[in-house]
Amino acid sequence: MFARSALRAAQPLRMHGRGYATESAPKGGSNAFLYLAGGAALAGAGYWYLGSTPVAQQAEAKLKQATGAAAKPAFTGGDQGFVSLKLVDVENASHNTKRFRFELPEGDMVSGLHIASAILTKYKGPNDEKATLRPYTPISDEGISSGQPGYIDLLVKKYPDGPMSTHLHNMVPGQRLDFKGPLPKYSWAENKHEHIGLIAGGTGITPMYQLLRNILSNPSDKTKVTLVFGNVTEEDILLKKELAELENTYPQRFRVFYVLDKAPKSWQGNSGFITKELLKTVLPEPKSDNIKVFVCGPPGLMKAISGNKVSPKDQGELTGALKDLGYTQEQVYKF
Numbered sequence: 001m002f003a004r005s006a007l008r009a010a011q012p013l014r015m016h017g018r019g020y021a022t023e024s025a026p027k028g029g030s031n032a033f034l035y036l037a038g039g040a041a042l043a044g045a046g047y048w049y050l051g052s053t054p055v056a057q058q059a060e061a062k063l064k065q066a067t068g069a070a071a072k073p074a075f076t077g078g079d080q081g082f083v084s085l086k087l088v089d090v091e092n093a094s095h096n097t098k099r100f101r102f103e104l105p106e107g108d109m110v111s112g113l114h115i116a117s118a119i120l121t122k123y124k125g126p127n128d129e130k131a132t133l134r135p136y137t138p139i140s141d142e143g144i145s146s147g148q149p150g151y152i153d154l155l156v157k158k159y160p161d162g163p164m165s166t167h168l169h170n171m172v173p174g175q176r177l178d179f180k181g182p183l184p185k186y187s188w189a190e191n192k193h194e195h196i197g198l199i200a201g202g203t204g205i206t207p208m209y210q211l212l213r214n215i216l217s218n219p220s221d222k223t224k225v226t227l228v229f230g231n232v233t234e235e236d237i238l239l240k241k242e243l244a245e246l247e248n249t250y251p252q253r254f255r256v257f258y259v260l261d262k263a264p265k266s267w268q269g270n271s272g273f274i275t276k277e278l279l280k281t282v283l284p285e286p287k288s289d290n291i292k293v294f295v296c297g298p299p300g301l302m303k304a305i306s307g308n309k310v311s312p313k314d315q316g317e318l319t320g321a322l323k324d325l326g327y328t329q330e331q332v333y334k335f
């Protein structure tokens with residue numbers, strides 16, 4: 001279990017501005033900057049637009065309403081730079097994935113991320129020439145529904161020789177890591193779509209979980225959500241308990257279909273790869289009004305289902321199973 005530390009020292013923010021093109025924050029808390037990826041190998045990266053949008057402002061207003069006070073966002077974008085956060089808890093989520101809890105600088109702070117957003121991490125080892133930068137998608141919300149502001153949780157898979165995931169997996173509570181954000185992805189607003197389909201593979205579940213948790217925990221949001229979640233083995237399924245809880249709590253609005261590449265004999269779900277036939281049966285139909293299908297997973301899954309993204313700002317052409325099933329480019333979002 002993630003135990004919240006009883007004593008929290010207010011940590012000063014450590015700022016780094018190096019190598020980042022920034023825009024100063026406009027009035028009213030709205031701020032933005034363009035992050036230009038350098039030589040560091042950022043998975044599928046190029047650049048992100050960081051900062052507050054009308055949706056971010058709505059989220060902030062919602063937070064204020066929920067907490068009855070001005071919720072202080074930890075990540076404000078603009079020229080904020082990197083914020084150093086202390087790791088307070090680590091849990092094994094599977095044989096190669098851990099869940100990390102980082103404490104926000106002040107106990108009553110919320111992340112300030114609006115849905116759906118990621119966050120950038122930075123680490124420079126003692127023998128590294130350059131810092132490694134990698135984005136991650138927090139799976140904790142902004143503290144609205146949990147009523148527990150003060151931290152962000154990351155779910156990170158370890159890649160052999162992957163510098164950031166290895167560093168994270170070697171970290172122990174008490175150590176610190178630099179974060180910067182938000183990195184806005186798909187801007188959600190309640191009831192934006194009637195029915196959404198989420199197709200995830202492995203840690204591709206993180207943006208989906210952020211999205212569906214936000215939708216389902218909002219009583220005013222009536223959006224239906226269908227998740228198709230592919231994994232290699234049953235042990236690889238991340239957030240299974242959390243997804244089951246959401247399915248039980250919102251049976252009319254949320255369904256999960258698991259697909260296992262290597263299914264045990266006793267497996268009752270689907271096996272093999274995610275097929276067109278399965279998607280045709282469970283996803284909202286392309287003909288329906290106001291639907292959206294989100295895709296996130298390893299390159300092979302992306303290629304087969306929707307085609308890969310070209311860059312964070314370029315969704316690339318829609319190809320693969322979704323194209324064959326008649327979905328349009330506008331109906332699909334690749335995280």
Ligand SMILES: Cc1cc2nc3c(=O)[nH]c(=O)nc-3n(C[C@H](O)[C@H](O)[C@H](O)COP(=O)(O)OP(=O)(O)OC[C@H]3O[C@@H](n4cnc5c(N)ncnc54)[C@H](O)[C@@H]3O)c2cc1C
Pocket residue numbers: 041042043044045118132134135136137138155156157158159160161162163164165166203206207297298299335
């Ligand atoms: C917007 C965004 C959000 C992300 N959120 C998360 C998250 O919540 N949790 C998480 O674990 N990861 C997430 N990632 C991936 C993460 O940013 C890193 O790419 C990953 O942790 C590997 O970094 P690394 O430095 O350890 O290894 P790298 O040196 O980047 O990669 C090591 C090896 O693993 C391969 N690899 C890297 N990423 C993937 C992948 N996704 N699928 C298959 N092979 C891969 C590389 O091709 C390389 O061979 C996200 C990526 C993006 C773009």
